Amino acid sequence: MPPLIRLDEVCKSFGALKVIDRLSLALGEGEALGILGPNGAGKSTMFNLITGDLRPSAGRIHFAGRDITDLPAHRRCRLGVGRSYQIPHPFGGMSVFENLLVAAAFGTGRKEAACYGRCVEVLERTRLMPKANVAAGRLTLLERKRLELARALATGPKALLLDEIAGGLTESECQELIATIREIHADGVSIIWIEHVVHALLAVVGRLVVINFGREIAQGAPDAVMADPAVQEIYLGIEAA
Amino acid sequence: MAAAWRIERSTAASRAALFAVALAFAALLALPARGDSGDLRLAVEICYSLALAQAWNLLAGYTGLVSVGQQAYVGLGGYAFFALTVLAGMPPLPSLALAGLVAAALALPTAFVVFRLHGAYFAIGTWVVAEVFRLLLAQMRPLGGGTGMSLPVAVVRDLAQSRGARDLITYYLGLGLGLGTVLLVFFWLRSRQGLALTAIRDSETAAASVGIDNRRTKFAVYAIAAGIAGLTGALAFLEKLRISPDAAFSVGDWTANVIFIVVIGGIGSIEGPILGTIVFFALRALLADYGAWYLITLGALAVAVMLLAPQGLWGVVARPLGLQFFPVQRRLRPLNSPQTAPEAASPGRGD
Ligand SMILES: Nc1ncnc2c1ncn2[C@@H]1O[C@H](COP(=O)(O)OP(=O)(O)OP(=O)(O)O)[C@@H](O)[C@H]1O
Numbered sequence: 248m249p250p251l252i253r254l255d256e257v258c259k260s261f262g263a264l265k266v267i268d269r270l271s272l273a274l275g276e277g278e279a280l281g282i283l284g285p286n287g288a289g290k291s292t293m294f295n296l297i298t299g300d301l302r303p304s305a306g307r308i309h310f311a312g313r314d315i316t317d318l319p320a321h322r323r324c325r326l327g328v329g330r331s332y333q334i335p336h337p338f339g340g341m342s343v344f345e346n347l348l349v350a351a352a353f354g355t356g357r358k359e360a361a362c363y364g365r366c367v368e369v370l371e372r373t374r375l376m377p378k379a380n381v382a383a384g385r386l387t388l389l390e391r392k393r394l395e396l397a398r399a400l401a402t403g404p405k406a407l408l409l410d411e412i413a414g415g416l417t418e419s420e421c422q423e424l425i426a427t428i429r430e431i432h433a434d435g436v437s438i439i440w441i442e443h444v445v446h447a448l449l450a451v452v453g454r455l456v457v458i459n460f461g462r463e464i465a466q467g468a469p470d471a472v473m474a475d476p477a478v479q480e481i482y483l484g485i486e487a488a
Numbered sequence: 489m490a491a492a493w494r495i496e497r498s499t500a501a502s503r504a505a506l507f508a509v510a511l512a513f514a515a516l517l518a519l520p521a522r523g524d525s526g527d528l529r530l531a532v533e534i535c536y537s538l539a540l541a542q543a544w545n546l547l548a549g550y551t552g553l554v555s556v557g558q559q560a561y562v563g564l565g566g567y568a569f570f571a572l573t574v575l576a577g578m579p580p581l582p583s584l585a586l587a588g589l590v591a592a593a594l595a596l597p598t599a600f601v602v603f604r605l606h607g608a609y610f611a612i613g614t615w616v617v618a619e620v621f622r623l624l625l626a627q628m629r630p631l632g633g634g635t636g637m638s639l640p641v642a643v644v645r646d647l648a649q650s651r652g653a654r655d656l657i658t659y660y661l662g663l664g665l666g667l668g669t670v671l672l673v674f675f676w677l678r679s680r681q682g683l684a685l686t687a688i689r690d691s692e693t694a695a696a697s698v699g700i701d702n703r704r705t706k707f708a709v710y711a712i713a714a715g716i717a718g719l720t721g722a723l724a725f726l727e728k729l730r731i732s733p734d735a736a737f738s739v740g741d742w743t744a745n746v747i748f749i750v751v752i753g754g755i756g757s758i759e760g761p762i763l764g765t766i767v768f769f770a771l772r773a774l775l776a777d778y779g780a781w782y783l784i785t786l787g788a789l790a791v792a793v794m795l796l797a798p799q800g801l802w803g804v805v806a807r808p809l810g811l812q813f814f815p816v817q818r819r820l821r822p823l824n825s826p827q828t829a830p831e832a833a834s835p836g837r838g839d
């Protein structure tokens with residue numbers, strides 16, 4: 248079986264700035280993969296390349312064995328790529344429920360009425376039910392981040408790409424989030440999670456990839472990767488920041 | 489968990505508004521019995537201004553297509569109507585409908601060109617396209633070239649024999665266009681496609697990430713807006729009985745006023761352009777005797793609204809009250825225990 252997501256020697260430059268530098272990476276079917284790396288390493292840019300928000304300068308991207316490098320973002324979503332944005336992009340004038348509804352209807356290609364049930368489920372799973380009818384533009388930053396997760400989930404993804412959703416949570420909120428993501432993973436959704444909150448990441452993922460200057464500098468079992476001297480150097484850098 | 493939910497789509501205010509709209513519509517149907525020919529003409533102008541405002545609001549307020557070239561389609565619709573009736577000898581009413589279709593059809597290839605431009609360049613591009621159409625039509629000898637042409641008496645008679653009957657027909661056509669556009673926009677926004685439009689309004693980036701084809705939605709909006717402009721052009725120049733390139737493709741008459749209406753009324757809602765239309769025509773009537781002051785006041789008001797209340801007058805009125813006359817939202821309500829209903833949301837844009 249081919250990996251669900253595969254990046255082959257992908258590059259991305261903004262003008263003279265090379266942000267992703269011949270990066271190769273694979274996400275196995277059913278895998279939960281964690282991404283670590285310092286600020287500006289190119290992690291979010293990698294997500295934007297996978298989702299189609301950005302096009303690579305070179306290299307190919309495959310999803311479930313199919314070359315998706317030239318597909319627009321909405322087609323990739325319909326194939327099963329769901330993502331959250333590091334800086335939340337809520338549909339501010341729509342209610343939280345409507346945010347999920349539009350995602351479910353267009354992400355799965357179903358009729359609106361066929362999506363109500365799924366949206367209620369997602370609201371309950373992400374604990375957003377009390378905010379269901381609140382305009383998303385009125386949510387706090389933490390609630391907006393939870394909405395990012397919920398909306399990505401509503402599209403019915405095969406691969407869920409999460410970009411820093413644990414920052415700023417209290418310890419108990421963080422435990423709740425970990426439990427939620429584990430549940431989603433247990434339901435068969437493959438996950439790539441970019442996170443600076445390392446202990447949350449380690450509670451969920453089975454493998455880690457560390458990125459710096461747009462290149463992979465270490466990957467493998469979390470314990471081994473965290474023990475790697477090159478990673479420890481960066482990791483200490485993150486702790487200090 | 490198998491809790492029972494229902495989706496609520498209207499509010500007390502919206503049901504009251506529906507009743508008010510029905511009453512107003514009945515009153516408008518009866519207007520010809522009381523009003524004179526001048527009143528009817530003004531009513532037609534108000535109706536097609538409302539239609540253009542709703543269309544421009546879809547373009548700029550929802551899909552971010554800030555066009556300053558809608559006069560291209562008003563002009564094309566007007567000229568298509570003259571060509572179909574005068575040159576092709578078709579009866580007026582089918583020609584009118586067809587003129588709208590011609591404008592919408594010509595909008596599609598144009599969209600391929602102007603959609604390559606973004607932001608200010610898109611705005612300028614749409615204006616350039618309108619100028620190109622104006623220059624092209626000025627070259628068409630059979631349609632009167634640069635000086636334009638009048639609608640032959642035979643065509644006018646074909647619509648109705650008496651002047652009164654013609655006024656009546658144009659009035660009802662205008663009413664149909666205005667009300668029809670409001671209803672079209674309302675049902676569009678209430679539909680599944682309306683969810684996509686509203687999502688694009690709030691964030692194009694996120695809309696694409698949840699599977700919405702932004703480009704296709706924009707094409708649809710652009711073509712429908714052109715169709716509405718085309719119908720407006722056909723109707724307006726049927727009423728004026730004369731068309732010329734300068735009048736047909738006037739940026740002031742067909743786009744600037746419309747932008748003013750939408751901006752002061754409130755962009756990104758159905759109610760905004762309606763309120764804007766009322767304010768615009770009220771101001772015009774009030775300031776009719778003051779010449780240049782009329783334009784200065786309009787301009788000052790538009791700038792004030794943009795600076796102080798970017799949500800427009802409707803935003804100022806509706807937001808604190810949570811008002812929504814045209815309910816396009818979906819509220820999730822538990823079936824059996826209304827006291828635990830999730831918090832109410834206020835409509836409109838959140839940020
Ligand atoms: N659209 C863009 N245009 C120009 N430069 C960009 C753009 N997007 C990202 N960059 C630059 O690319 C680099 C990598 O950014 P990216 O957001 O991918 O980092 P990151 O690893 O996600 O960092 P963080 O942990 O802070 O989120 C940064 O230097 C950033 O300034």
Ligand SMILES: [Mg+2]
Nearest residue numbers: 290291292333
């Ligand atoms: Mg980032």
